[in-house]
Amino acid sequence: MHVTRGLLAVVVLVVVACGEDGSGHPTELDVSMFNTYFEPTDETFQIGVPIEIMVTNAAPEGAQLSVHDFTVLAGLYETEADVQQALRNDPGLLVATTELMAPGDSKTLNVTFEQAGVYQFVCTVPDHLGAGMTGTITVQG
Numbered sequence: 001m002h003v004t005r006g007l008l009a010v011v012v013l014v015v016v017a018c019g020e021d022g023s024g025h026p027t028e029l030d031v032s033m034f035n036t037y038f039e040p041t042d043e044t045f046q047i048g049v050p051i052e053i054m055v056t057n058a059a060p061e062g063a064q065l066s067v068h069d070f071t072v073l074a075g076l077y078e079t080e081a082d083v084q085q086a087l088r089n090d091p092g093l094l095v096a097t098t099e100l101m102a103p104g105d106s107k108t109l110n111v112t113f114e115q116a117g118v119y120q121f122v123c124t125v126p127d128h129l130g131a132g133m134t135g136t137i138t139v140q141g
């Protein structure tokens, strides 16, 4: 009996330490921003679960294109112009955003996705989405 209880306690601790919800999806995301891309570029979360997104600007100091933001939008967009137009039409498409971040800066966003579907994260600094600063978040219901 005592052995069984001990094993259960260990299993629970491991799940919490990995930052996963009951469905096996993560509850945390570490994103690094480089000068023309994010790493990682896609992740899947469970609907209705609080997610902690830790964003770090890992771009080399002094490089061109080194100031970035991290903006999460409902839907998928091909171009910067598409993003701007969508937000003008429906500001509610903006899920979360950091301020502009210099190299070395870190910010944490706490997001709970209330609708299943595909979301996009982009850098909204002009020309950065086109340069490749985009990624997707899939939310499963």
Ligand SMILES: [Cu+2]
Pocket: 065, 067, 068, 069, 123, 124, 125, 128, 133
């Ligand atoms: Cu950028």
